[in-house]
Amino acid sequence: MRVFLNYRTDDEGSTALAVSRYLCERIGEPNVFLDKRSIDPGTLFDDAILRNLWRSDVLVAIMGRDWLGFPGRAGGRAIDDPEDWVRRELVEALTHQVRIVPFLVGGAPRLVSDDLPPELVDLVRYQDVRFELRTPEAAFARLDRILGLPDADEPARGRGRSGGIGSVRGNRNISITDPRGAVTIGDPFPRNET
Structure with missing residues (x-):
């Protein structure tokens, strides 16, 4: 378009x-x-x-x-x-x-x-x-x-399902796809523990 x-x-x-x-x-x-x-x-x-x-x-x-x-x-x-x-x-x-x-x-x-x-x-x-x-x-x-554009408030297709797990990094950070945007659970900036 x-x-x-x-x-x-x-x-x-x-x-x-x-x-x-x-x-x-x-x-x-x-x-x-x-x-x-x-x-x-x-x-x-x-x-x-x-x-x-x-x-x-x-x-x-x-x-x-x-x-x-x-x-x-x-x-x-x-x-x-x-x-x-x-x-x-x-x-x-x-x-x-x-x-x-x-x-x-x-x-x-x-x-x-x-x-x-x-x-x-x-x-x-x-x-x-x-x-x-x-x-x-x-x-x-x-x-x-x-x-002919999709509703601006709809989540973009192909970005994951609502409530689906997007990525898991150990037990500290889980990103979940939500219709309103990404939700991060845990520390999004893990500390270096060495």
């Missing part, structure tokens, strides 16, 4: 970083594209952005309250400018059939087709995720389900 994060730095850039950190923990940093972290210095950023977008399975579009009306460089809305990178990434995702998850932050309104440029009208057809700062866990759990 490869995820591309689409966002405006000045409209929920901090949320993009939080989503990136969360997804990196869940699916690994190489599978999460965040321009600030993923593009090495000296790299042509437009090539890197497009190459990573085309290889992605999902684009998470982080949209704050100001996302739609964010001002462009030449006046008007940025989203109406064909050179706007947020717009370009979304158009590319739609063109290359990359799944899009609108991630609505802090009361951002749902998208309405009349408010969007013609190239982006199909965005209204994608089911969104609501992200509230008071309850981020709910949005992350929903994002996990959308991405």
Whole structure:
């Protein structure tokens, strides 16, 4: 699973970083594209952005309250400018059939087709995720389900059975696998008795 994060730095850039950190923990940093972290210095950023977008399975579009009306460089809305990178990434995702998850932050309104440029009208057809700062866990759990990830609270498979003995070192230290994490009984740092 490869995820591309689409966002405006000045409209929920901090949320993009939080989503990136969360997804990196869940699916690994190489599978999460965040321009600030993923593009090495000296790299042509437009090539890197497009190459990573085309290889992605999902684009998470982080949209704050100001996302739609964010001002462009030449006046008007940025989203109406064909050179706007947020717009370009979304158009590319739609063109290359990359799944899009609108991630609505802090009361951002749902998208309405009349408010969007013609190239982006199909965005209204994608089911969104609501992200509230008071309850981020709910949005992350929903994002996990959308991405087909196991519940973050489930123990990882293959790490042993619940209640199973993980290792025994003499009679001093026994590690037991528990759904909440490893449990150590005895002294985890045996002393040298010579």
